[in-house]
Amino acid sequence: MATINFYLDKTDKKGLAPIHLRINCNGSQIKIATGEKIQPEKFDKKKQRATGISVESHELNHYLNYLRERADELLHHSNKKKFEQKEVKTILNEHIDCYKENNTVSIAKEQISLYGKPFTFVDLFAGAGGFSEGFLQAEQNNKFFDFIVANDINENCELTHVVRYNYQLGLDAEFLTQDITEPDFLDNLLHKIGERKIDVVCGGPPCQSFSLAGKRKKFDKKDDLFTHYLEVIKALQPKYFIMENVKGILTKEQGKIKDLILKEINSIVDVKEIPRLVSFTRKVKKESNSFVFDVIIKRIELEAISERDKDYGREEFVNLIDNRFKKLTPKIADYKTSKTDDNINTIRHGFNLLARTKEWNKLKRDIIKEKDYCNVNNDHFTDTFTNFLTEISPENVISRIEKAFKALKISSKYKKDCDDIITALKIYTSTFDESIDLLKQLCNKVQRQELEIILKSIRLYKIEKPFVANASNYGVPQNRERVLFIGCRKDQNFISEIPPTVSEDDKVTIFEALYDLDFVGNNQEAHRYELVDISTQYNGTAKKMENLLKKRKIDGKPNSRNGKSYAEWSKEGRLIERYQPQTKPFYVKNSKGLESGEKFFDILNNHKTSNQNKKVIKRLEVILKSGNYKDAQKELKKRGLASNKRNYNVLKPEEQSSTIMTIPDDYIHYNSPRALTVREMARLQSFDDSFVFQGKRSTGGNNRKTEVPQYTLVGNAVPPLMARAIANEILKNIK
Incomplete structure (x- = not known):
């Protein structure tokens, strides 16, 4: 010793x-x-x-x-x-x-363009920063990206961002740690952006909890994230936006959710064209003089109102309908009935509820947060919360009002007036497109033709359909399929897909990505690289393993003359020259550690193995030898090593990995009976080794709901090389 x-x-x-x-x-x-x-x-x-x-x-x-x-x-x-x-x-x-x-490098130099043309971007739901990292690796024809703001709700996401982009790269990119559904989120985002115009917005708002009208949601805190993402798009009106999601979104509810998302995107309008559409609608109204036209005009004008004034605009909208009902009330009921009848009171009070949508939305948001905090789900409390939140929704309030109208004994003379009020209320909750569909029905053939011409110029974004992108097509050693919705502003070149950078035969393998990190055993942590001798480690199969190694360009395309191996790129870094690190990578345990200077400057970071007991190691040995978990079940049971775990993914050195998730124990290293380290998972995601994941390494139990440790940061990220391919395609087309 x-x-x-x-x-x-x-x-x-x-x-x-x-x-x-x-x-x-x-x-x-x-x-x-x-x-x-x-x-x-x-x-x-x-x-x-x-x-x-x-x-x-x-x-x-x-x-x-x-x-x-x-x-x-x-x-x-x-x-x-x-x-x-x-x-x-x-x-x-x-x-x-x-x-x-x-250790003496100062924070945040100003982000200055020495040459070339910078285009600005904002990264929402940023997590570790996979999109951000890829965008800073992109450069085309002297065009590149300037990082303005990132956003997420977790402090460890912010810590990882601040260390990487402010301290290590010396950029002045800011981070907004806030829930996108908070009432002042957009104001705070706009404050950080300042006077700058944003060219690209990227992010992956979860749409899994999306549901169609008439189907009940669980009222998950993720319910409104997509809607609020689009509100940011409406406010910033970038030249392009990218929305990334899981592949399952395409088939959710028989594809109707995908259609709904496209419909919402197509409903984003060019506010400069709103007056033209309003003028057209007023012209059509003169010929029929219907109250419904007034409501359609109000709905169209809502699109042009800034987000901070939207609530006032909605209140005005409801007041317009309410005033119509007040004039109608003496005609359909006597004074006493109008004051005591349950149906009339339901209609009247329903208008009050709708006029205070802002307050009810805040209440709904707070209830959902408390429900989530208390883990209320699949229990006897769930229905109570769901029923109440259902009752206060605008759609349900309108449904109650409609039933109340039907229950009233109204003469045929005033039936159309009542029907117009119900139609007006439905317009209140309709999308822009749904309102336009109604307008079309009220137009004659010539008017419809004129309306179509206006609509072509009023839609701000072009998007035909989403497409599935596999990360392995862009030099990532992982078969990670994700759906991309790319919105192209009408004055920009249309992008319908991101072309692969590598062919099927030239995809990066797991061995290429991880072989040089294979020098740690059970419960070990490495802070520097060690030499890996393939010929010693693999004996008879050494030649086969060495043949898996290829010289490549950054994007994975083979380049035998002056390329580098995937591992070399990971060590040297893929950032473009203007974003080269100003300091070596370092790790801090938390924000307090960063403030007090407790930085760990190591040559290699995040390369620590789990402390697995002998029984687990024996189980992993059996599964590794069998080649997959299913084939190993019989042997595991025989040796008393069976597990309740649903699945283990055995990595195959000559293949690409399956989708990297957030739990390391789901994977077994191809050469050792152990789980992967954070650095190995980061390599499979295509993060550079200089990108250090901060804070806690892992977490468990209920903490998974609030904490975002290193493994979660890695598993939830967009692979930087895939983001780089997206960014390069945008740079090729952006005006």
């Missing part, structure tokens, strides 16, 4: 003593300069710490602890059992140089 401590050398002319690291082992001694100095009276030799509570003392103690940990890890927890003195010095000096070189 080696002993590791620090000692002070002789003081210099300023009275400062250099601090040295000293290692004693089997009668041999190694001395290494730490590069730090201290006044002798401020160093506690017994505790091996700087005294005092200053920031400088705190950072120095963190640095010394860091060096002690790395020395202890090297000498006591390494696979290698014997080291030469020179080798120990070289390795520890690498850690010292890495730390000293980078």
Whole structure:
């Protein structure tokens, strides 16, 4: 066993003593300069710490602890059992140089275009920053992307963003940690954007909880995320927007959800064209003089109102209909009936409920948050919450009003007036397209032709259909299929798909991505790269494994002359020249650690294996030998190693992985009976090694609902190389 401590050398002319690291082992001694100095009276030799509570003392103690940990890890927890003195010095000096070189770099230089044309982008539902990372790797014809703002609701997403983009890359990109459904979200986003125009918005709002009218939702907190994403699009009106989602969205409710999403996107209008449509509608109204036209005009004008004024516009809309009913009431009921009849009161009070949609939406949002916080789901409380939230929805209030009208005994003379009010209420909750469909029905053939011409110019975005993109087509060693909706503003070139960058035969394999990281065992953490000798590790199959390695371009396309291997690209980084890191990568445990300077500057980060017990290791060995979980079941049961776990994915070195998720135990390494490290999962997602995932490594139980640890950050991310392909295609077409 080696002993590791620090000692002070002789003081210099300023009275400062250099601090040295000293290692004693089997009668041999190694001395290494730490590069730090201290006044002798401020160093506690017994505790091996700087005294005092200053920031400088705190950072120095963190640095010394860091060096002690790395020395202890090297000498006591390494696979290698014997080291030469020179080798120990070289390795520890690498850690010292890495730390000293980078710990003084200041935050956030201004993002300046030295040459070329920058296009701005915003990343919503950003998570770790897969979209952001890919966009900063893109460059076409001297055009590139300028990162403005990212958003997510979790603090660890913000921490990972701040460390990567503000500290490490020195950019001034901001982060908004807020729920997109909050009333002031858009105002806060616009404040961070300032006077800048946004060219591209990207993000993946979950649409899984989407449901059609008439079908009851569970009132999940994700229900409104897609709608609010589109509200941001309406406000920013970018040249392009990308919406990423799971493949299942295409077939949800027999494809009707996909159609609904397309309909909502097509309902985004060019507000500059609204006056033209309103003028047309007024012209048609003169010929029929119907109240419904007034309501259609109000609905059309709502599209031109800014988001902060929308609630006032909705209230005005309801008041218009309410006033119509007030004039009608004396004609369909006497005074006493109008004050006491349940049906008339239902209609009257229904208007009050609809006029306060803003307040009811806030209440709904707060209830859903509390419901989610208390884990109310699939229990005896669920129906109570669902029923109440259903009752206060505008659609349900209107349904009640309609039933109340039908229950009234109204003479045929005023039936059309009542029907017009019900139609007006339905227009209130309709999409722009649904309102236009009604307008078309009220037009004659010539008017319809004129309306179609107006509609062609009023639709702000062109989109025909979504398409499925497989990440493996873009140099990612993973068969991750995702649906992409790409909205193209009408003044921009149309993009209908993202062309693959690699052919089926040239896709990056798992072995290419991970082979050079295969030097850690069970319950080990590596902070530097170690040499992996394929010929020793694979004996008879070494030639076959070596043949899997290819020289490639960044995007995965083979390039035998001057390309690099996938592992080399991962180590060297794929960012374009203007975004090269200003400091080496570092890790912090939390935001407090970042503020207090507790940074861990290591050569390799996020490469730690789980501590799996002997039984789990034996189970994984059986599954690995069988090749898949299903074939291993009989042997596992026979040996008393059966598990309730639904599935294990055995990685095949010559293939691409299945979709990387957020739980590492779902995967078994192709060469060892163990789960994957965060860094290995990040490689399969195509993140550079310099991208460090911050905070906790993993979490479990109910904490999964609120925490976003490293594994979740990786698993939920858009693969950067796929995002890079999207960004490059946009740069080719953007005007």
